[in-house]
Amino acid sequence: MASNIANLILILSILFSFLCNLFFFKKKNNLSIFFFNASSYLIILSFFLLIYFFCSSNFNISAVYENSHSLKPLFYKFAGTWGNHEGSLLLFIMIVGIYGLLFSRYYNDDSKFKSWVIFFQNNIFLIFLIFLITTSNPFDLIVPTPIEGLGLNPILQDPLLVIHPPFLYLGYVGFSLTLSLVLSALINKQLNDRWAKICWPWVMTSWVFLTIGISLGSIWAYYELGWGGYWFWDPVENASLMPWLVSTALIHSLLVLKVRNQMKNWTSLLAILTFSFSLLGTFLVRSGILNSVHAFANDPDRGVFILLIIFFITSVSLVIQILCSSSELKNKFLFFSKESFVNINNLFLLFFLFVVLLGTIYPIISSIFNKTISIGPVYYNTILAPFVFIFLVLMSIGPLLKWSQSIGIKNLNPSLMIFFISILLSFLIIQVTRQNDLILYLGILTSLVLIFTLFYEIFKNIKKGSFYYPRLCSHLGVGVLFLSIFFNAYYSKTKDFEISMGETKVFDKLSIKFLKQDIYKINNYLEMKAEFKIFIGEKVFNLTPSVRRYLQPDQITSETSIQPTLFSNYYLAINFPDQNSTTLGTRYYYNFFIHGIWLGLFLIIFGGVLSVFKKRV
Amino acid sequence: MYLKKGFKIFSLFIIFIFIFIIFYLALFQNKKDFEPRVMIGKKMPNLISQSLFDNSNKSLDQIFLNEILVVNIFASWCAPCKIEHPFLMKLKQNNIQIIGINYKDNNKNAKNFLEKYKNPYQEVLIDSKGELSINLGVFGVPETFVVDKNFKIIDKHIGPIDNKFVNKILKLK
Amino acid sequence: MNSNIKRRLYFFLVSLVVVLIVGQFVFKSLKKNTIYFFSPSDLYNSTEIPNGLIRIGGMVKNDSIKKSGNQYKFIITDKQNEISVNYSGIKPNLFVEGQGAVVEGKLTSRTSLTASKILAKHDENYMPKEVADALKKSGDWKKKYGK
Numbered sequence: 001m002a003s004n005i006a007n008l009i010l011i012l013s014i015l016f017s018f019l020c021n022l023f024f025f026k027k028k029n030n031l032s033i034f035f036f037n038a039s040s041y042l043i044i045l046s047f048f049l050l051i052y053f054f055c056s057s058n059f060n061i062s063a064v065y066e067n068s069h070s071l072k073p074l075f076y077k078f079a080g081t082w083g084n085h086e087g088s089l090l091l092f093i094m095i096v097g098i099y100g101l102l103f104s105r106y107y108n109d110d111s112k113f114k115s116w117v118i119f120f121q122n123n124i125f126l127i128f129l130i131f132l133i134t135t136s137n138p139f140d141l142i143v144p145t146p147i148e149g150l151g152l153n154p155i156l157q158d159p160l161l162v163i164h165p166p167f168l169y170l171g172y173v174g175f176s177l178t179l180s181l182v183l184s185a186l187i188n189k190q191l192n193d194r195w196a197k198i199c200w201p202w203v204m205t206s207w208v209f210l211t212i213g214i215s216l217g218s219i220w221a222y223y224e225l226g227w228g229g230y231w232f233w234d235p236v237e238n239a240s241l242m243p244w245l246v247s248t249a250l251i252h253s254l255l256v257l258k259v260r261n262q263m264k265n266w267t268s269l270l271a272i273l274t275f276s277f278s279l280l281g282t283f284l285v286r287s288g289i290l291n292s293v294h295a296f297a298n299d300p301d302r303g304v305f306i307l308l309i310i311f312f313i314t315s316v317s318l319v320i321q322i323l324c325s326s327s328e329l330k331n332k333f334l335f336f337s338k339e340s341f342v343n344i345n346n347l348f349l350l351f352f353l354f355v356v357l358l359g360t361i362y363p364i365i366s367s368i369f370n371k372t373i374s375i376g377p378v379y380y381n382t383i384l385a386p387f388v389f390i391f392l393v394l395m396s397i398g399p400l401l402k403w404s405q406s407i408g409i410k411n412l413n414p415s416l417m418i419f420f421i422s423i424l425l426s427f428l429i430i431q432v433t434r435q436n437d438l439i440l441y442l443g444i445l446t447s448l449v450l451i452f453t454l455f456y457e458i459f460k461n462i463k464k465g466s467f468y469y470p471r472l473c474s475h476l477g478v479g480v481l482f483l484s485i486f487f488n489a490y491y492s493k494t495k496d497f498e499i500s501m502g503e504t505k506v507f508d509k510l511s512i513k514f515l516k517q518d519i520y521k522i523n524n525y526l527e528m529k530a531e532f533k534i535f536i537g538e539k540v541f542n543l544t545p546s547v548r549r550y551l552q553p554d555q556i557t558s559e560t561s562i563q564p565t566l567f568s569n570y571y572l573a574i575n576f577p578d579q580n581s582t583t584l585g586t587r588y589y590y591n592f593f594i595h596g597i598w599l600g601l602f603l604i605i606f607g608g609v610l611s612v613f614k615k616r617v
Numbered sequence: 618m619y620l621k622k623g624f625k626i627f628s629l630f631i632i633f634i635f636i637f638i639i640f641y642l643a644l645f646q647n648k649k650d651f652e653p654r655v656m657i658g659k660k661m662p663n664l665i666s667q668s669l670f671d672n673s674n675k676s677l678d679q680i681f682l683n684e685i686l687v688v689n690i691f692a693s694w695c696a697p698c699k700i701e702h703p704f705l706m707k708l709k710q711n712n713i714q715i716i717g718i719n720y721k722d723n724n725k726n727a728k729n730f731l732e733k734y735k736n737p738y739q740e741v742l743i744d745s746k747g748e749l750s751i752n753l754g755v756f757g758v759p760e761t762f763v764v765d766k767n768f769k770i771i772d773k774h775i776g777p778i779d780n781k782f783v784n785k786i787l788k789l790k
Numbered sequence: 791m792n793s794n795i796k797r798r799l800y801f802f803l804v805s806l807v808v809v810l811i812v813g814q815f816v817f818k819s820l821k822k823n824t825i826y827f828f829s830p831s832d833l834y835n836s837t838e839i840p841n842g843l844i845r846i847g848g849m850v851k852n853d854s855i856k857k858s859g860n861q862y863k864f865i866i867t868d869k870q871n872e873i874s875v876n877y878s879g880i881k882p883n884l885f886v887e888g889q890g891a892v893v894e895g896k897l898t899s900r901t902s903l904t905a906s907k908i909l910a911k912h913d914e915n916y917m918p919k920e921v922a923d924a925l926k927k928s929g930d931w932k933k934k935y936g937k
Contacts, residue, residue: 147694147721148747150757289643300644307640311633322625355816362820364643372827376843379823383816496880498860547883556883575883585880 003061003141006049010133013042017126021119029115033104036122040097043129047081047094050138054081059146063087063138068149079162085286085302086138088165092282093132095169096125099177103202113184120180127309135302158557160220164213171210172243172278175271178203178250182271183317186324191268196258201612203254203271207247208608214240215601226545226558226573228494228589230597233377235290238360239281242353246274249349252342260339260403265325266346272317277353279310289364334406341398348391355383385439392446392482395475396453414456415449422448435490443486450479470614474607481600484593491592498583511535512572512588515542525550530574530584534563543572545586568592661688661768664749669719669727669741678768680716680740685771685789687715688762689738690750692722693730695758701777705737711787717741720750720758763789825894830871839900846873846903847892855887866891877905 016039023032050063054077059065067084068077082088100121107114132138181199185191217237222230231237250270256263284290287303334340359375366373397415401407426445430436454476495512497505504513515531529546543561550557556576563570568591575585665676680686687708691698708715717738719727724743731738744750753762763772763786771789774782827845828836846866854865862877864887875893885891885908895905 142696145694146696146758147692148758287644289640303644304641307637307644311637315629315633318629319626322622322629351812358816358820362824365639366824367646368639368642370646373824374827374845375820376823376825379819382823383819498880558883575880578881578886585882587880 002053002058003139006046006139009042009046010139013039014129014133016042017122017129020122024115024119029111032115033118036118037101037104040101043094043097047090050087050090051078051081054078057149059149060142061138062140062142065142065146065149070148082165086136089128089132089136090138091166091169092173093125093128095173096121096128096176099174100125103177107198113188113190116184116187117180120183121177124176124180124313131305131309135305158224160216160224164216164220167209167216168213168240171206171213172281174206174209175243175247175275175278178206178271179275179317182268183320186268186320191264193258193261196254199254200258203251204608204612207251208605208612210244210247211605211608214244215605223560226560226587228571228591233359233380235360236285238356239284242356243274243277243281245349245353246270246277249346250274252345256339256342262339268321268325272321276310276314279313283307283310336401336406338398338401338403341394341401344394345398348387351387352384355380388482389442389446392450395478396450399471415453418449418452418456422452433491437490440486440490444483447479447483447486451476451483454479470607470611473610474604477600477603477607480596480603484596484600487593488591488597493590495588498585500583509537514584528576532572534570545572545574547574547576549576567595569594659770661762661764661770662752664742666742666744666749669724669743675740675742677716682766683714684766685713686764687713687786688718688764689715690718690720690755690758690760692720692758693726694722697777698759699734701759702734704778704780704783706735707783708786709737713786714739718744718749720744721747829868830866830873831868833873833900834871839897843894843896845892845894847890850887850889850891852887866893872901874902875905877908882908
């Protein structure tokens with residue numbers, strides 16, 4: 001019964017979606033938009049229905065049966081709704097609908113343009129809805145009603161991991177609207193500065209959510225995985241980073257379009273690519289093509305379907321772009337102008353994209369030739385580092401330049417000054433901490449150049465009051481982020497050791513004593529909690545890491561124990577001991593300046609949020 | 618100008634087809650999988666519970682073993698269990714001993730199920746709370762274990778068994 | 791007109807050179823950081839001993855794990871060939887005889903490896919292949935018992 005209602009809602013939704021198209025072709029814009037809205041509301045309803053089924057453990061419904069279990073705490077039953085392929089696909093479609101609904105509600109200027117945007121949005125919605133109903137319907141009925149579900153899998157029982165997908169989706173699925181906006185603009189020959197202003201809040205909102213989603217993933221990795229790190233260049237992480245890089249380039253391009261009505265081709269191309277890379281990320285994660293541990297249950301047939309969808313959407317968009325792009329006069333930018341630096345910025349970001357893409361795809365290509373490989377993180381760090389240095393410096397100069405004028409070199413005197421100060425300061429830091437590493441030096445130097453330049457800008461304009469908070473905030477975030485990344489990479493310490501009960505390990509000023517342990521059984525796992533006393537110089541504190549071993553699937557999840565200080569963390573994680581083992585494998589990390597990384601990310605996000613809400617001419 | 622655009626579109630399609638082929642091939646690659654499956658090689662824990670048929674307490678090690686023993690987790694409410702049932706009967710016909718673990722079920726429903734579809738089991742242990750199955754590390758219902766005379770788990774199958782699995786077991790005899 | 795073409799050509803050539811140099815740099819680094827995966831039999835059958843960091847996967851041979859101080863010695867096998875491994879560090883979770891493991895390190899000879907890392911195959915997000923296969927097959931069950 002419940003399944004039937006839900007399926008009915010899905011079918012109605014598809015019907016309304018088709019009606020939207022029908023009325024659009026008949027030029028009945030109001031009806032067209034009405035049916036799209038109705039269709040979206042129906043999907044929202046169906047999603048809430050699915051949540052209800054999960055929370056009430058209705059095992060008649062296939063998605064609930066396969067992914068939930070009566071023993072799961074309510075919160076995880078709720079989150080289990082999107083912790084599986086079918087449910088998350090429904091979430092995906094719902095968000096496409098929500099962005100369309102919001103646009104439909106808040107934009108009312110040009111009704112022809114609006115109807116085109118809704119038309120494209122509706123078709124993206126429709127394609128995925130058809131995919132859902134034909135291959136991945138969460139509401140399939142199971143008879144007779146199973147008493148128990150299959151989903152007592154501890155994989156997703158963690159709060160951070162629960163909110164990470166929705167934020168990511170609100171991010172990169174939001175770029176579906178960006179695609180609809182750009183395609184409408186191309187077809188109606190309206191790709192100009194007014195369009196850029198309309199687009200701006202929608203693109204920024206998606207970008208903010210995507211940044212938050214990626215940050216949450218990183219935070220989860222740090223606090224939960226127990227390896228002391230926050231980014232591993234894992235293919236699934238890369239899959240979310242790639243749309244982020246393209247969308248950041250898009251934002252800057254959009255800025256030029258907004259202010260100078262130039263860079264149209266760049267902007268339209270980037271807008272299309274952003275959504276394509278979002279879809280590519282979806283494909284990589286779901287299809288089983290990657291060797292990463294993150295992927296959903298592998299299904300090549302599903303993978304092919306998604307691949308076809310991606311190619312279809314991307315090729316249609318690119319064809320429209322090629323056919324409809326105005327032959328813009330070759331943008332002649334003076335070299336030392338803002339537009340030119342935005343161009344250079346885009347080239348750098350696309351280069352970063354290329355590097356990440358290559359590292360992610362290369363193993364896939366290699367697997368065709370039967371060679372299983374993986375790409376070590378050293379590749380990414382080695383290639384990106386030198387270019388990041390240059391990028392940071394350019395980032396500090398760019399905003400100082402003016403639009404469509406070249407400024408004289410002497411106007412960059414303050415930059416030179418800042419450069420000198422940074423050189424000295426970095427040198428000082430290196431000497432005092434006795435870390436004679438060129439990469440560290442350059443990293444600190446270029447991050448400081450960026451940070452000081454921003455402070456200089458604030459100082460210089462504080463009287464005029466005409467400065468742009470969002471950009472300052474986000475760029476400051478970037479500076480802080482990179483500074484922290486370099487500090488964290490070079491000044492952190494780690495110790496791995498095996499320790500027996502009562503033993504104290506001594507490393508220089510650090511002493512670690514294993515006090516006691518407790519093992520107990522809950523449901524389908526064994527949990528071991530250990531208590532340690534840490535002595536560092538004069539500081540003394542206790543840490544209690546724990547580790548769980550599940551029976552089915554045979555898995556270990558670990559709870560790290562962290563003692564925070566102002567900038568850093570003392571961090572302890574343990575391995576699950578063998579039955580006949582007298583020692584406990586322990587990992588100690590002193591993570592220097594890790595809070596700087598979170599601060600940097602926060603500033604980047606906050607700048608974006610400010611940008612969405614700020615009214616600027 | 619139109620020539621240029623046409624050319625762009627054409628090259629776009631060539632590139633896309635090329636990329637599509639690469640991904641398609643990669644999707645269907647058989648990945649190297651050397652990893653032995655979970656629980657294989659481990660000793661089956663001794664299961665003790667009430668028998669479904671006569672309510673007396675039985676334990677697994679009381680059961681006389683020929684060469685191999687099949688332990689099958691099932692329930693009357695489980696749809697795939699009906700699908701695998703004929704294969705269980707085939708095993709029984711070939712004199713393979715099968716023990717059933719009745720998972721989170723109602724005794725009457727379970728007995729009715731076996732009456733209706735016939736009984737392939739030499740003995741059935743009741744697991745009304747699911748504790749036995751959790752100790753076995755069971756993922757879901759149905760699940761089937763194959764145990765040798767030393768109670769070592771030599772094979773396992775998640776989901777309904779099929780002809781392939783049945784033949785594998787018959788070869789072990 | 792002439793100087794315009796010259797300018798364009800100049801710009802094009804400079805970009806080409808930059809692209810080639812950077813490209814070289816990128817691809818070289820990619821090659822250098824590619825970690826190949828072998829099974830013990832792959833190594834046995836290969837004509838040359840791979841340099842650099844590689845990964846080997848297989849089963850940890852029963853009764854082969856030996857510990858002395860901080861050092862572990864064990865054997866990885868794929869039932870046909872074996873590689874002996876030296877590793878110093880803490881024993882990772884789920885590293886047990888008779889189970890699968892992947893080690894990363896450098897070969898010291900065709901049949902022995904010094905491992906710098908033992909990879910945690912089962913972490914929070916791992917879904918064992920058999921569970922994944924079962925989930926996939928559930929699509930077939932659904933078709934059979936219908937809606």
